[in-house]
Amino acid sequence: MNAAPDLAAAEAVEAAAPELLRVEGLSVSLPGGVALVDGVSLTIHRGERVALVGESGSGKSVTAQAVLRLNDRLRIDGRVMLDGRDILSLSEREMAGVRGGRIGLAFQDAMVCLDPIMTVGDQIEESLRIRGVGRAEARRRAIAILTELGVHDAADRLGSYVHEFSGGMRQRVVLAMALVAQPDLLIADEPTTALDVRVQRQVLDLLDQFAANHALSVLLITHDMGIVASFADRVVVMYSGRIVEDASVFDLFERPLHPYTQGLLAAIPRVDRSQDELAAVPGSPVPPALRPSGCAFHPRCAKATEVCRTEVPPLETMGGRRVACHHPATDGVHAV
Ligand SMILES: Nc1ncnc2c1ncn2[C@@H]1O[C@H](COP(=O)(O)OP(=O)(O)OP(=O)(O)O)[C@@H](O)[C@H]1O
Ligand SMILES: [Mg+2]
Incomplete structure (x- = not known):
């Protein structure tokens, strides 16, 4: 973890790193026209960690889902530029390549993301297999990612099922699924809320280390300002579907x-x-x-x-x- 919010480091990321994701005027509306998300614009640079905060119902998850076009019954307007290309205009097939490929996704509730009747190994390897990676190579990479996420006997655990895992281990599996295809950006929607504080800290430390090692950009959705202070470079605050403030962690807390x-x-x-x-x-x-x-x-x-x-x-x-x-x-x- 970063010892303290570091203004110089945050500004260095912003100055030096190129833009990875630029969301412009993103609105997500119900069929009747009510905007759940109303004109959101934000930028994430390479290697930058941005926290998205705000009270329950402020539109954090809807924003994250819209970036990946997961909320398909809602109307999405605006642009989501990934490396300068608007991914909202991609075909569904191209979009499937972005999801889990360029952008990894991890959600709060491990039991919702994980399949109880598939082995942990098969679930982690799936995102590689659908990208044409062979069985042996996919297994090798699954073991490598779990090991990096602190699972010591990864090769032996791949044949297990999620009910055999503790909460912290399940969350590592969710992260492994999101990260195994080496995305440039991880969108993590309250990835540790379901865990107790000690395990939450362990999982965040692992993610912190992983992100640093791989220059991973992270959009982290959380309610926890303590997590924001120790993990993020920058904070975007949402209220009622709109951004109300966007600042470096240092500036925001100061x-x-x-x-x-x-x-x-x-x-x-x-x-x-x-x-x-x-x-x-x-x-x-x-x-x-x-x-x-x-x-x-x-x-x-x-x-x-x-x-x-x-x-x-x-x-x-x-x-x-x-x-x-x-x-x-x-x-x-x-x-x-
Ligand atoms: N598919 C949907 N259909 C209708 N309304 C929705 C849909 N998804 C979300 N909403 C509404 O949109 C608003 C924003 O929801 P969202 O889930 O993004 O909030 P959030 O900021 O993630 O909150 P939380 O912190 O509780 O996760 C809420 O009022 C929610 O009820
Ligand atoms: Mg949410």
């Missing part, structure tokens, strides 16, 4: 600009604060169909004024970061 981000950070439990003093963002999120006019956060925001009720604040670049707020906490940050 000086959150959006009142919602300030609330999220204030809600982090701290050892020096008793349970009674725990702050939380007051109020609760509303479903997309009931999204308020203007800034969707305005009914919960202490700083809200008339303009917040009527106009959606644009996501503006300020001092190398982005924020969508009519009254951001701009102390010391100059608009560019």
Whole structure:
């Protein structure tokens, strides 16, 4: 794990590494027209780790699924550029090559991703076999990836079934399936939420090491700001289907600009604060169909004024970061 959010390192990644994924104006709507995700734009550079955070229902999973066109009954607009090519316009066959190939996917609940009646080895090897890799080579790579993910007797465990595995081991299998075809980007949707804290830390450490060794880009969806601080280079904050803030981990924790981000950070439990003093963002999120006019956060925001009720604040670049707020906490940050 990174010892602390490192501003210089984060900026170095941004400056030096080329763009890998650029999402532009991505909207995902229900057949009736309600936007679950409304005009999301974000960029992930090579080797960069971006955390996507926000309360339940803010559109994190829908965004991740739309990048891979997994939510096929929803309408998707906008562009998803992978190495400069819009993958939303690929044929279904080409898209199948991207999923699990260029972009690996790992989801929260291992038991949903894993097949109880297939051996662990067959499941990990499947994504290689469908890409034409021979049986022996696929087995060799499955053993190598599991070993790298800390499974010591990988060759012996490949014939096992998932019910014979502990939670932490199952999550390693999910990661092995996502990573075995050597993707450039891993999208991990709350990959460790179902695990206890100690095992969660182990799995994240393994992923951290793996990502560093392979210069893997990661889009990590999580509720846990502690995980964000130790794992990510940059944080994208979503509220009600829109991005409200995007900043390096250092900048975000040091000086959150959006009142919602300030609330999220204030809600982090701290050892020096008793349970009674725990702050939380007051109020609760509303479903997309009931999204308020203007800034969707305005009914919960202490700083809200008339303009917040009527106009959606644009996501503006300020001092190398982005924020969508009519009254951001701009102390010391100059608009560019
Ligand atoms: N297929 C779908 N049909 C209708 N509504 C959906 C669909 N998928 C998601 N939603 C709605 O879209 C909104 C965003 O959902 P999403 O799953 O992306 O939230 P999330 O940020 O991932 O939340 P969580 O932290 O709980 O996983 C929610 O209001 C959800 O109910
Ligand atoms: Mg989700």
